[in-house]
Amino acid sequence: MKKFLAQAYIWLLLIILYAPIVIIAVFSFTEAKVMGNWTGFSTNLYSSLFTGGINSSLITAIINTISIALIAAMVSTALGTVAAIGIHNLRGWRRQAITFVNNIPMMNPDIITGISLFILFVTIGLTQGYLTVVLAHISFCTPYVVLSVMPRLTQMNPNVYEAALDLGATPMQALRKVIIPDIKPGMISGFILSFTLSIDDFAVTLFTKGNQGLETLSTYIYADARKGGLTPELRPLMTIIIFTVLLLLIIINIRSLKINKKLNEKNGKKVLV
């Protein structure tokens, strides 16, 4: 009985949690203007999403979102990896200071990050647009790369690097052939994390995108919903976003399960899943 009640509670919460998502998905297949009215099955909202008058601005927003996320994730991964190797070899107060500052963007609420960067760009006179959004995204993504690479460096055997140097490798070669392969999993998860954080971001983008008409997917949705609430065209768009995210998550999870399995097999351990 106790178990039944407990399970009922959990599933009740889950049903409430997923009900809005299901409702959106179901009603993206009808043309009714008012949410909750069913005027017959139709995929018109989907086709008008990509062919109607709004298509060009929507597609530009999608392209912007992805290209900003790719650039931000690549730069953050490079900057964060190099930084992590540096921090790993720092000692004392300098290490503490940089670790402390590295935590600030993760602790700061989006609105504060957004406003502070907005004021920075205004003060130095940089016109806000694509570049400032990319810079802003790099600033809040890189700390996560540093944090995902650091543990890999700590686990690494420091003698291997020294051995490579003793065997005549230049520091650059040792970095490329010894350190990088070892910390690669950390870099990959840092990259994926940066990419998702960038795509997901709304507040920081809103403050740093300027007024030249640059839109990403989230600012596009915001502008649209602000004008007329939940317009019918948003329903298919949101359905696509939600199911893309869920699909990606499932793929990433399966992948990490497989990697764990492989690692465990390599180490001769039993798989505990």
Place this chain on the structure above:
Amino acid sequence: MTKRSTLAAPYQIFLVLFVVLPLVLILIYAFMDGNGGFTFSNFATFAGQPEAIKTFVYSIEVAVITTVLCLLLGYPAAYIMSNSQLNRSSITVILFILPMWINMLVRTLATVALFDFVRIPLGEGALIFGMVYNFLPFMIYPIYNILKKMDQSYIEAAQDLGASPRQVFFKVIIPLSMPGISSGVLMVFMPTISTFAIAELLTMNNIKLFGTTIQENINNGMWNYGAALALIMLVIIGITTVFADSSSNREEDAGGPI
């Protein structure tokens, strides 16, 4: 070895430029008038506007109510999922975590859809529901993690020493899960106090929160006043963080090995 530490230099410069300097600028702008002179007038303006004060107090109320509701709803869920007698499958945990990855705006608009669907007008109820809906997973996850890692022998020891189930729960389980509770509270309170778009969409812009006030001022070119309001928010968040940290540390000390 010393040479490799110089690799941190580019990032150091980057952090100073894009993290430290912007925060310092908020501080400077907050204490600056339109001509660049030092002033307290931005804070005086805030103190002299009953409307702004009301919004500020109301935002704190909403954040507190949301946090308390998330805790009351989330703790039992985390407890049930971490308890192997009540829940065996890990699928429920995954189902609670998945929505955390969906864009906040999309989730908020999904709540709007739910209210439209059941024909309940948007307003204060929708605001609180939407906030709880958005942030509940952030409360459940840290509490679940700490409960899962908890040493079961403490509970058994308490039972062996004659504690009733109620006593075990309030005197052992709750104190031991304090670090999870405080990080959950932080993860819910911080975004609720600083949000702006969620309130706008859930109330058709009828109810204003402090975040919206800040955003409007920045948008309207009132940078100094906006910076002052942002600084006030930073102080509130700083106080909450320190408070949450100290409460979790104290409990860690108390719960540690003797």
